[in-house]
Amino acid sequence: MGKKSKYLVTAALPYANNYIHIGHIAGAYLPPDIYVRLKRLNDEELVFICGSDEHGTAIEMAALTENVTPKEIIDRYHYSNKESFEKLNIKFDIYSRTSNEIHHKTAQEFFLNLFDKNLLTQKTEKQLYSEKEKRFLADRFIIGTCPVCGFEEARGDECENCGSNLSPLELINPKSKITGDIPVEKETTLFYFPFGSYQEELSKWIDSKTDWKQNVINYCKGWFKTGLRERAITRDLDWGVKVPLENQNGKVIYVWFEAPIGYISMSKELFIEKGNPDGWKDYWFDKDTKLVHFIGKDNIVFHSIMFPAMLMAHGDYILPYNVPANEFLNFSGAKFSKSKGNGILVKDIVKIFPADVIRYALAVNFPETKDSDFTWDDLQAKNNNELAAILGNFINRTVVFAKSKFDGKIPSAEIKNENDEKILESIKLSASRVNEFIDKFRFRDGITEMMNSVRAANKYFNDSEPWKLIKSDKARCGSVINTCLEICHSIAVLINPLLPDTSKAILEILNKDESDLKWNKIGRRVLKQDTILGENKILFPQIEDSLIIRLNEEYSSKTEKLVETDETNLVSIDDFRKLELKVAKIMDCERVPKSKKLLKLKLKVGDKSKQIVAGISEYYEPEKLLGKLVVIVNNLQPSKLMGIESQGMLLAAKKNGELKIVTVEGDIEEGADVN
Ligand SMILES: [Zn+2]
Structure with a gap:
C-alpha cells in the first residue's frame, strides 16, 4: 500500500462586510462540509480551514459610511457569520480571521520572500487622489462610467454590470464614492507582481488537471487567451497588512494578494491550538497533500490562477489539487446579491427551519454545473x-x-x-x-x-x-x-x-x-439483540402551507422579477387606458420610522394632494426629492405599508441594484396626464 493522502480543504474566506446568505452556503460551504465529513467517516487525515477576509476597501468603505471603525465592522460580521456556520453544522477545524497578527506576519513574510528574490517590480505611476479626502482612491473608493459597457456606476476595480476588471484610471468621469469629489491624478509608487511570467507554467499545470470541472478549466483558458498581465499588489490605504519595507508608510498589501495566504496562516493557527506548531508544514510542504479549494465561480481567477502563481513564485508550497467551483444559486429566478439585499440570510433561515432540512434543500439543488434556483x-x-x-x-x-x-x-x-x-x-x-x-x-x-x-x-x-x-x-x-x-x-x-x-x-x-x-x-450487522430502543421521534415534521405562503410574501418583495415581453403578456390599449398615469410634484418627503426602505411622500396632483409610501429610501435622501416632478399611478387601490396609507405608486426604473425614479424633463404642470 502506498502512502495515504492527506487532505487540506479550504472554503472561500467570507468577506466580513456582510452577512452570509444561503447562496454562499450552496456555493462554497456546504459542499466542503459534506466532503470533509465523508472523508472523516473514512478515517482520512485532513484539516478544514476557513475564516473571515477582513481587509480591503469594501470594509473601509462600510466603516466610513456608517461612521464606525473598520474593527467594528469586521467584528460584527465575523462573529455573526461564524455563528451562522455553526447553526448549519458546517464544522471547520478553525474559523479564523485575516486581521489576526499571525496572518499579517505570514503575509508579510510571503511578500518579502518574493521581494528578496527580485520578483516584484516597483513602478511609479499616476493614481487618482482626492484633495478633499486627502487619500488615494483605490478600487471601491472610486466610481465612474465603465469604458467597456457604459455602466455609470462601475467600481474602480470591477464593473458589476459587465464583469470587466478595471483600474481606476480606466473609468470615465471618475468620482469619489464617499464624497463625490472629482479626483486629480497624482503619482505614487506601487509594487507589481508579474503574473504574465507564470502563464506558461500555469497553462501547463491546468492542462494536466483533466479531472477538474469544465467551468473552471474554461474560465482559466479564457484568461490565458487574453494574456495575464502584471498587477499591482500594493495599495495606498490605511486598513490592511502593511507593506513590510522602509518608506512604505500608508501602503498595504492588496487584499486579493494577502487573503488567500490566509489559508496558510489559519493552518498555522490551527496547529498552534493543537499544541503542534509545526504541524501545518506536514500539509503545506508535503507533495502528497491534496489541497482542495471550495469556492463560488466569482473566485475562480484568484484560486486557480493568481494564488497558484504566487505559490509557484514562492516555491515552498504545494499547489491546489482541485478547485471545484460552483455556479450561483438564485432565488425564484432572481440573483442573490449583497447590494440588492434580496438574499435569504443564514442567520434568519436557521430560526425557521432545522439545519438538516436547509442542508438537504440546498444540497439537492447545488449549482454544480450551472446556476440553480431555490x-x-x-x-x-x-x-x-x-x-x-x-x-x-x-x-x-x-x-x-x-x-x-x-x-x-x-x-x-x-x-x-x-x-x-x-x-x-x-x-x-x-x-x-x-x-x-x-x-x-x-x-x-x-x-x-x-x-x-x-x-x-x-x-x-x-x-x-x-x-x-x-x-x-x-x-x-x-x-x-x-x-x-x-x-x-x-x-x-x-x-x-x-x-x-x-x-x-x-x-x-x-x-x-x-x-x-x-x-x-454500512451494510454490516452491528446491533445487539435485545437492546432496548430509545424513544421514537418524528424526524421531519410536515411543513405547513401557511408558513410557505408567509415566506413567499415576505421574500418576494425583496426580489426583482424579470418581466419578459412575450405574446401572452401583451395588453390591449383599453387595458392600458384603465391606468391613470399622472405627473405629480413632491411637496414633502420623510423616512418612515423603523423602516430601512420606505419613504413617505406628500404629492401634489393637480389641485389634489396625495400620500404615497415608496420603497426607495436606500436610493434617495428625502431632501433630494423635494420639488421633483415624478410619474405616478394615480388610480391604484390604496394599501397600507407599515400602517401608513399609500394612495398610489411611484414609477421607477431598477436594474443591477440601482434604482432611479421616473421624472419629467422640463416644466409641465402637476396633474398632467401621462400616456
Ligand atoms: Zn461594464
Whole structure:
C-alpha cells in the first residue's frame, strides 16, 4: 500500500462586510462540509480551514459610511457569520480571521520572500487622489462610467454590470464614492507582481488537471487567451497588512494578494491550538497533500490562477489539487446579491427551519454545473415528500413496529434469508457509489444515491410484509425487523455527511453510540439483540402551507422579477387606458420610522394632494426629492405599508441594484396626464 493522502480543504474566506446568505452556503460551504465529513467517516487525515477576509476597501468603505471603525465592522460580521456556520453544522477545524497578527506576519513574510528574490517590480505611476479626502482612491473608493459597457456606476476595480476588471484610471468621469469629489491624478509608487511570467507554467499545470470541472478549466483558458498581465499588489490605504519595507508608510498589501495566504496562516493557527506548531508544514510542504479549494465561480481567477502563481513564485508550497467551483444559486429566478439585499440570510433561515432540512434543500439543488434556483415551495416539497415521506417514514415504521410487536427491543435475526443479505449488500454498494460521486465533487448524484438506498429499504419493508408475518411466523418477522433496524443504522452512517443531526437522532433511537459510525460499517450487522430502543421521534415534521405562503410574501418583495415581453403578456390599449398615469410634484418627503426602505411622500396632483409610501429610501435622501416632478399611478387601490396609507405608486426604473425614479424633463404642470 502506498502512502495515504492527506487532505487540506479550504472554503472561500467570507468577506466580513456582510452577512452570509444561503447562496454562499450552496456555493462554497456546504459542499466542503459534506466532503470533509465523508472523508472523516473514512478515517482520512485532513484539516478544514476557513475564516473571515477582513481587509480591503469594501470594509473601509462600510466603516466610513456608517461612521464606525473598520474593527467594528469586521467584528460584527465575523462573529455573526461564524455563528451562522455553526447553526448549519458546517464544522471547520478553525474559523479564523485575516486581521489576526499571525496572518499579517505570514503575509508579510510571503511578500518579502518574493521581494528578496527580485520578483516584484516597483513602478511609479499616476493614481487618482482626492484633495478633499486627502487619500488615494483605490478600487471601491472610486466610481465612474465603465469604458467597456457604459455602466455609470462601475467600481474602480470591477464593473458589476459587465464583469470587466478595471483600474481606476480606466473609468470615465471618475468620482469619489464617499464624497463625490472629482479626483486629480497624482503619482505614487506601487509594487507589481508579474503574473504574465507564470502563464506558461500555469497553462501547463491546468492542462494536466483533466479531472477538474469544465467551468473552471474554461474560465482559466479564457484568461490565458487574453494574456495575464502584471498587477499591482500594493495599495495606498490605511486598513490592511502593511507593506513590510522602509518608506512604505500608508501602503498595504492588496487584499486579493494577502487573503488567500490566509489559508496558510489559519493552518498555522490551527496547529498552534493543537499544541503542534509545526504541524501545518506536514500539509503545506508535503507533495502528497491534496489541497482542495471550495469556492463560488466569482473566485475562480484568484484560486486557480493568481494564488497558484504566487505559490509557484514562492516555491515552498504545494499547489491546489482541485478547485471545484460552483455556479450561483438564485432565488425564484432572481440573483442573490449583497447590494440588492434580496438574499435569504443564514442567520434568519436557521430560526425557521432545522439545519438538516436547509442542508438537504440546498444540497439537492447545488449549482454544480450551472446556476440553480431555490424556492420556499421546493424546500417544503423536499421536506414533506422526500425527507419525511421516504427517510422519516422508513425509520418511523421500523421503530413503531419493533416497539409494538417486540416489546421495544431489537429482535433476534435467527431466521435470515437471502433477501435480508441482498438489501444490506445493496446498501453497501450504494455507499461505495456515494463515495465515488462525492470524491469527484458530484454531490447531487451522491445524494440521489443516498435517497435511492432509503427507497430500496422501504421496498424491502413492503415486500417482506412484516404485518402478515407477525401473525404467521413471528421468528421470521423478528429477523425482518432486525434487518430493518440494521438498515436504520446503515442509513444513519450513509446520511451522516449530509444530515448530521438526523444521523445522531437515529443512533439515539437505536440506543447506539458513535463507535460504529464508520463508512465501512454500512451494510454490516452491528446491533445487539435485545437492546432496548430509545424513544421514537418524528424526524421531519410536515411543513405547513401557511408558513410557505408567509415566506413567499415576505421574500418576494425583496426580489426583482424579470418581466419578459412575450405574446401572452401583451395588453390591449383599453387595458392600458384603465391606468391613470399622472405627473405629480413632491411637496414633502420623510423616512418612515423603523423602516430601512420606505419613504413617505406628500404629492401634489393637480389641485389634489396625495400620500404615497415608496420603497426607495436606500436610493434617495428625502431632501433630494423635494420639488421633483415624478410619474405616478394615480388610480391604484390604496394599501397600507407599515400602517401608513399609500394612495398610489411611484414609477421607477431598477436594474443591477440601482434604482432611479421616473421624472419629467422640463416644466409641465402637476396633474398632467401621462400616456
Ligand atoms: Zn461594464
